[in-house]
Amino acid sequence: MTFWVLQILNGISFGMLLFLLAAGLSLIYGLLKILNLTHGSFYLLGGYVGLVVVHATGSFILAVLIGSLAIALIGIVMERVFLRRFHLQEMPQVLLTFGFLFIFSDFAILMWGADPQTMPKPELFGSSIQIGPFVYPSYRLFIIGFGLVVAALLWWLQEGTRFGAMIRAGVDDEETARAMGINVSLLFTLVFALGAFLAALGGVMGGPIFGVYPGADFEILLLGFVVVIIGGLGSLKGALAGGLLVGLLDNFGKVFFPEFALFTIFAPMVVILAVRPTGLFGRE
Amino acid sequence: MSTLVVEAVSRNFGGVQALSDVSLAVEPGERRLIIGPNGAGKTTLFNMLSGAFAVSGGRIILLDRDITHLPPYERAKMGLARTFQITNLFPHLTVLENVLLALQAMDDTAFSLLRSMRANDHLFRAAGALLDSWGLTAIADQAAKDISYGEKRQVDVILGMAMQPKVLLLDEPTAGLSAAEVVRVVGMIRSLPRDVTILMIEHDMDVAFELADRITVLHQGRLIAEGDRDAIRNNPQVNEIYLGAE
Amino acid sequence: MTGPLPWRALAAISVVAVSISLALPYLLTPYYLGLVVKMIIFALFAMSFDLLIGYTGMASLGHAAYFGIAAYATGLLALRLEWNVWLALPAGVLIAAITAALFGLLALRARGSYFLMITLALSQVLWGVAFGWRSLTGGEDGLPDVPRPDLGLPWSLADDTPFYYFVVFIVGVGTLLLIRIVSSPFGHALRGIRESETRMLALGYNVWRYKFVAFVLAGTFAGLAGCLYVYLNRYVSPGYVHVVMSAEVLLMVVLGGAGTLFGPAIGAVLFVWLENMISSYTERWLMLLGLVYVLVGMFAPNGLTGLVRDLLNRRTGS
Numbered sequence: 001m002t003f004w005v006l007q008i009l010n011g012i013s014f015g016m017l018l019f020l021l022a023a024g025l026s027l028i029y030g031l032l033k034i035l036n037l038t039h040g041s042f043y044l045l046g047g048y049v050g051l052v053v054v055h056a057t058g059s060f061i062l063a064v065l066i067g068s069l070a071i072a073l074i075g076i077v078m079e080r081v082f083l084r085r086f087h088l089q090e091m092p093q094v095l096l097t098f099g100f101l102f103i104f105s106d107f108a109i110l111m112w113g114a115d116p117q118t119m120p121k122p123e124l125f126g127s128s129i130q131i132g133p134f135v136y137p138s139y140r141l142f143i144i145g146f147g148l149v150v151a152a153l154l155w156w157l158q159e160g161t162r163f164g165a166m167i168r169a170g171v172d173d174e175e176t177a178r179a180m181g182i183n184v185s186l187l188f189t190l191v192f193a194l195g196a197f198l199a200a201l202g203g204v205m206g207g208p209i210f211g212v213y214p215g216a217d218f219e220i221l222l223l224g225f226v227v228v229i230i231g232g233l234g235s236l237k238g239a240l241a242g243g244l245l246v247g248l249l250d251n252f253g254k255v256f257f258p259e260f261a262l263f264t265i266f267a268p269m270v271v272i273l274a275v276r277p278t279g280l281f282g283r284e
Numbered sequence: 285m286s287t288l289v290v291e292a293v294s295r296n297f298g299g300v301q302a303l304s305d306v307s308l309a310v311e312p313g314e315r316r317l318i319i320g321p322n323g324a325g326k327t328t329l330f331n332m333l334s335g336a337f338a339v340s341g342g343r344i345i346l347l348d349r350d351i352t353h354l355p356p357y358e359r360a361k362m363g364l365a366r367t368f369q370i371t372n373l374f375p376h377l378t379v380l381e382n383v384l385l386a387l388q389a390m391d392d393t394a395f396s397l398l399r400s401m402r403a404n405d406h407l408f409r410a411a412g413a414l415l416d417s418w419g420l421t422a423i424a425d426q427a428a429k430d431i432s433y434g435e436k437r438q439v440d441v442i443l444g445m446a447m448q449p450k451v452l453l454l455d456e457p458t459a460g461l462s463a464a465e466v467v468r469v470v471g472m473i474r475s476l477p478r479d480v481t482i483l484m485i486e487h488d489m490d491v492a493f494e495l496a497d498r499i500t501v502l503h504q505g506r507l508i509a510e511g512d513r514d515a516i517r518n519n520p521q522v523n524e525i526y527l528g529a530e
Numbered sequence: 531m532t533g534p535l536p537w538r539a540l541a542a543i544s545v546v547a548v549s550i551s552l553a554l555p556y557l558l559t560p561y562y563l564g565l566v567v568k569m570i571i572f573a574l575f576a577m578s579f580d581l582l583i584g585y586t587g588m589a590s591l592g593h594a595a596y597f598g599i600a601a602y603a604t605g606l607l608a609l610r611l612e613w614n615v616w617l618a619l620p621a622g623v624l625i626a627a628i629t630a631a632l633f634g635l636l637a638l639r640a641r642g643s644y645f646l647m648i649t650l651a652l653s654q655v656l657w658g659v660a661f662g663w664r665s666l667t668g669g670e671d672g673l674p675d676v677p678r679p680d681l682g683l684p685w686s687l688a689d690d691t692p693f694y695y696f697v698v699f700i701v702g703v704g705t706l707l708l709i710r711i712v713s714s715p716f717g718h719a720l721r722g723i724r725e726s727e728t729r730m731l732a733l734g735y736n737v738w739r740y741k742f743v744a745f746v747l748a749g750t751f752a753g754l755a756g757c758l759y760v761y762l763n764r765y766v767s768p769g770y771v772h773v774v775m776s777a778e779v780l781l782m783v784v785l786g787g788a789g790t791l792f793g794p795a796i797g798a799v800l801f802v803w804l805e806n807m808i809s810s811y812t813e814r815w816l817m818l819l820g821l822v823y824v825l826v827g828m829f830a831p832n833g834l835t836g837l838v839r840d841l842l843n844r845r846t847g848s
Binding site for chain 1: 589591636637639640642643644646647648650651654655658659662663664665773774777780781784814815816817819820821822823824825826827828831
């Protein structure tokens, strides 16, 4: 019994990180119609920058803030300088985002070496706590709570603010949104930056549990894609539902079939494709 | 038996009622003109007839067969052809290759993997003859994206006619054409044999009244009038829509 | 007009190419001959991908799946079961075809960006299996010591020159088949699908069926390349199915010019040569590769043949 509860909590906490990644991916795709292959790099770099800050200042909060903001800045540069001119052109976008994925991947090895590194947990959540009969790392519980808060904030942003309304207008019909006076160009940059921010946030938050290591970018990108395939590209609800599902499946897969871990997420992906190809909450 | 029967067909998409409760029946060989102001739902109707859009309610019966849920290519195989309001050609292929594709569709060799295209001499000749009858031989080897707008519209119509359809949906074939080009297109439509049933959307009233056997008028997604030329010309509601819209 | 070069030019080039290729073993050292074999194999791989992306317009990010799974299949059969090449090679190709059929059924349920994601995800799942199933695939270490084919001829394919001719022959046959396919009514229909799916449907073409067959064919020829590659290296590892391999073949096609068959073959040769040269100077191969992607994406999305065509058009003023 204890085993199951612990594994479920493990799966959910990992799922929250996946949600952060997938939410960013979905936001970017929904408005800019870009499938951001560099998204995995944002996660990876977030983790590394966070690690540098923690080693330099000892503050986890600073690591989270600076890590996420720094990568958001990279996102702004990428969008404005490189991706903007290829609006709605799939092939240049694929080539560019692929290119940056490789560049950042190698850059990380160059800067920080090929060995996996660990990030210390924040002191506040450094130990396990007792909930009834269970003992569980408080940090993972923190991640679950944090993820829910971010989900709620994003939902409020999307449905309850003017900013969100502008995004929804831009997603529906860019031409009309422009005609209505919405600064679509600024919106694009902000949303891309937000997406990068979320991915990097996931990378820093995930650091203490999974470490920071080369190859995490490709791994998490794959999982991110599976999440949006299952949940639906462009949907926040889908990112959360898909994230939790994939988090749980990935965790149980690693526990029961370590040699075929990826198969457990393969199966639901196949089912979704067979039954509802645009994902649980996808449009179109 | 009517060639095409549309029964109380409607389309609701994203909260917008594009078409409501439209019914019509077109007789074999008839030239039916569909007119109406912008946004009336004319192209939506065509998209539903050809299968590009799904039907929210009602039925479509072609040649006595319920095609409401039949995929577009099956309807085309039944003999339903269409042209497009926004020119829809194969931009990087030559005009000849465009026409070849249209002719090839009905040929037995359409799925042949190892046969050389050159072996399909009959198709090449037919394509050449078709272009010749339209006076477009000069542009046969130009890429479709490089020809003039008027030429593109004509090629679009040619692609629709090339399959020798039983039912032809022409979506504003004369839009944007010069006076001379309009005459040519109208002449080509006129010359189509009476075993082809034609539905045509037109904005040019002169062309519409010239070609029509019967006219159907749509407005804001509803069918508001239907009849022969005189009936429509004298219909007060129709006049109001068109005069009022000026 | 996109498509293979005019016949006369192609014939002339073929004669020259064949003559040079027959003479190469006497002109190059074994090391460079091996490199040329690699170039030829990747040319086949790139041409197979061109069928999918250049001719049918289906951009996939997981083409390495079929290349790699065929390599593993043939490698395993030759190594563990000691099947000879007459069985192991066709078996590898068949497995690639079956995988492409299964993945195609799934991936073709979607379009556009979904299709991109699904093809990537499917191939990475395969990578996960290759990496994780140590007992079968050797995991991260891969499968070494795969024996060279034994054709029963007096010349052993363990030697460089006979193996070279073996590869040239097979790739030559494969190339002729591909040329035939793209010049057929089927190939013509694929280009129509690339240009306008809606029009093709309106003309009566069962577009899904064409796309599916194109997908399977592309995977099959990729598999053939994979089988040859495992015989060349006498080794297969998870890298053969990794997204980086898929990305590399994508670059080869784009670099050479999609939709020309000939262009991607040149792109492959160029790529292998560049990789070989650059990796002898620096370890930062991946970063430079990324840079090439960015540069090509920004300045030459139509590849070299596109650039050449633009130059020619500018000259003739069209």
